[in-house]
Amino acid sequence: MLKDITLGQYFPGETVVHKLDPRTKLILVVVYIISLFQATNWISYAFITLLTALCLKLSHIRARNIFKGLKPMLFIILLTAVLNIFYTTGTPIIPGWPITWEGIARAIQMMLRICLLITGTFLLTYTTSPISLTDGLEKLMNPLKKLRLPVHEMTIMLSMALRFIPTLVEETDKIMSAQKARGADFETGSLVDRAKAMLPILVPLFVSAFRRADELAVAMESRCYHGGEGRTRMKKLKFAARDIFALILGAAVLALMMFMKKLGI
Amino acid sequence: MEAVVKIENLHFCYPGDEAESLCGIDLEIEKGSFVAVLGHNGSGKSTLAKHLNAILVPTEGKVTVFGIDTADEDQLIQVRRNVGMVFQNPDNQIVANVVEDDVAFAPENLGVEPSEIRRRVDGALKQVGMYELKMHAPHLLSGGQKQRVAIAGVIAMEPGVIVLDEPTAMLDPQGRREVVATVTRLCREKGMTVVFITHHMDECVGADRLIVMSGGRVVADGKPAEVFADVELMELEGLSVPETTRLVHDLRQAGADIKGEALDTEACAKLIAEALKH
Numbered sequence: 001m002l003k004d005i006t007l008g009q010y011f012p013g014e015t016v017v018h019k020l021d022p023r024t025k026l027i028l029v030v031v032y033i034i035s036l037f038q039a040t041n042w043i044s045y046a047f048i049t050l051l052t053a054l055c056l057k058l059s060h061i062r063a064r065n066i067f068k069g070l071k072p073m074l075f076i077i078l079l080t081a082v083l084n085i086f087y088t089t090g091t092p093i094i095p096g097w098p099i100t101w102e103g104i105a106r107a108i109q110m111m112l113r114i115c116l117l118i119t120g121t122f123l124l125t126y127t128t129s130p131i132s133l134t135d136g137l138e139k140l141m142n143p144l145k146k147l148r149l150p151v152h153e154m155t156i157m158l159s160m161a162l163r164f165i166p167t168l169v170e171e172t173d174k175i176m177s178a179q180k181a182r183g184a185d186f187e188t189g190s191l192v193d194r195a196k197a198m199l200p201i202l203v204p205l206f207v208s209a210f211r212r213a214d215e216l217a218v219a220m221e222s223r224c225y226h227g228g229e230g231r232t233r234m235k236k237l238k239f240a241a242r243d244i245f246a247l248i249l250g251a252a253v254l255a256l257m258m259f260m261k262k263l264g265i
Numbered sequence: 266m267e268a269v270v271k272i273e274n275l276h277f278c279y280p281g282d283e284a285e286s287l288c289g290i291d292l293e294i295e296k297g298s299f300v301a302v303l304g305h306n307g308s309g310k311s312t313l314a315k316h317l318n319a320i321l322v323p324t325e326g327k328v329t330v331f332g333i334d335t336a337d338e339d340q341l342i343q344v345r346r347n348v349g350m351v352f353q354n355p356d357n358q359i360v361a362n363v364v365e366d367d368v369a370f371a372p373e374n375l376g377v378e379p380s381e382i383r384r385r386v387d388g389a390l391k392q393v394g395m396y397e398l399k400m401h402a403p404h405l406l407s408g409g410q411k412q413r414v415a416i417a418g419v420i421a422m423e424p425g426v427i428v429l430d431e432p433t434a435m436l437d438p439q440g441r442r443e444v445v446a447t448v449t450r451l452c453r454e455k456g457m458t459v460v461f462i463t464h465h466m467d468e469c470v471g472a473d474r475l476i477v478m479s480g481g482r483v484v485a486d487g488k489p490a491e492v493f494a495d496v497e498l499m500e501l502e503g504l505s506v507p508e509t510t511r512l513v514h515d516l517r518q519a520g521a522d523i524k525g526e527a528l529d530t531e532a533c534a535k536l537i538a539e540a541l542k543h
Contacts (some may be wrong), residue, residue, distance in 0.1 A: 219360075
């Protein structure tokens with residue numbers, strides 16, 4: 001079950017979407033999210049859904065991987081839908097019932113919105129290697145260094161965290177198996193019981209994570225890590241014509257969505 | 266031969282410990298040699314290794330690498346650049362999600378030009394035979410492959426000495442062979458000085474020099490054949506010796522007239538045949 005976690009996963013590829021500068025992609029994701037929240041009507045929803053599908057097609061990401069990523073969010077998505085169905089006023093589908101036509105429409109739109117939101121961010125992490133993602137982030141936040149914010153330290157922590165997700169997931173699986181072998185029971189009992197049963201997993205996981213962190217720090221120092229000062233990068237970030245094109249396109253989409261919102265379609 | 270590492274009267278005591286972990290070590294490591302360090306847990310071999318690139322500095326005595334004193338904090342980066350270190354756990358020393366990005370980590374820290382980093386990364390990956398997998402995610406590789414990536418990550422600094430602190434302890438037999446073969450090739454073909462720390466006796470057989478440590482002291486130092494020949498000492502330290510060495514030793518104990526030492530089956534057979542002729 002833990003193997004399904006897709007957070008921070010990256011699928012290497014050679015598509016246009018992969019080749020875009022990480023800074024462009026980071027900006028575009030923000031633009032995308034803002035655009036998404038401008039959608040109020042079926043036409044605008046259809047437009048942004050089509051746009052997302054087009055980007056997915058361009059990036060050669062398989063739909064299966066998107067669904068896999070959406071699965072852990074299923075509960076939240078369904079909860080939002082149910083709440084919207086019951087709490088929207090309008091014409092009931094059957095007189096006297098609390099379910100309204102407007103509620104159903106809103107529920108579908110909300111589900112669509114959450115799904116698109118997640119898909120958009122997945123599109124970023126699936127097509128950008130964590131290293132270039134954090135590089136891009138560091139470059140974008142560079143002005144904050146003037147405010148004495150430890151931008152380099154923050155981004156290197158982020159990239160280490162992303163690097164160790166699969167390792168720690170694997171480790172959690174191992175510890176769970178070990179505790180199950182000794183008779184631990186994670187599946188039955190009340191919620192409190194189950195939460196308590198997690199303790200024998202968390203304690204060894206934390207201990208080992210700290211040990212790992214210690215060893216990692218020594219290994220990094222052994223490889224001459226001494227902070228961001230004087231550090232160079234193998235892959236220099238470069239804006240290409242396609243990045244400018246993509247940014248203009250992003251701005252156009254945002255403008256169009258805002259326009260559609262104003263018109264009420 | 267020129268000594269690249271000089272250790273003089275090295276004493277070390279971990280803070281808070283009463284007993285010394287290293288009590289008086291004098292060693293010189295020659296350029297281009299393959300030195301194996303053998304010893305049990307707690308013998309001080311890893312502590313010794315950590316002195317070679319200034320992760321630890323001596324409580325007493327002096328360690329110099331390429332003429333630089335490791336206690337000199339201003340020269341820290343120079344020391345670490347010259348002495349590359351590979352650790353036991355392959356997962357805990359890989360810093361990036363893509364093999365080639367990980368290998369680039371050290372030269373990036375050293376502020377090397379991007380085009381030069383690219384050249385070094387490709388070169389290092391070819392030397393350890395991982396070039397084809399350079400776009401892979403490290404967590405999907407086998408233990409032996411991960412450890413080879415770690416070795417590449419160190420070679421990319423272009424160090425003169427590479428210290429491997431029990432690099433095979435967490436690997437399966439296949440992975441162990443891969444790592445030992447890679448390191449041996451680096452030493453023989455590229456002239457890299459190798460310090461290989463292990464508790465597997467069989468990994469020391471191919472070394473130029475074998476150092477046995479116990480209780481923070483060097484108890485034996487010499488050619489592997491000579492060191493293993495002292496079967497009594499090795500047994501006292503609880504270490505095993507190659508079967509062939511033991512056979513020759515036992516035959517000699519029983520009164521056979523065998524000269525020389527044998528580290529592999531063929532040499533052993535020859536020695537026994539020689540002895541039978543008399």
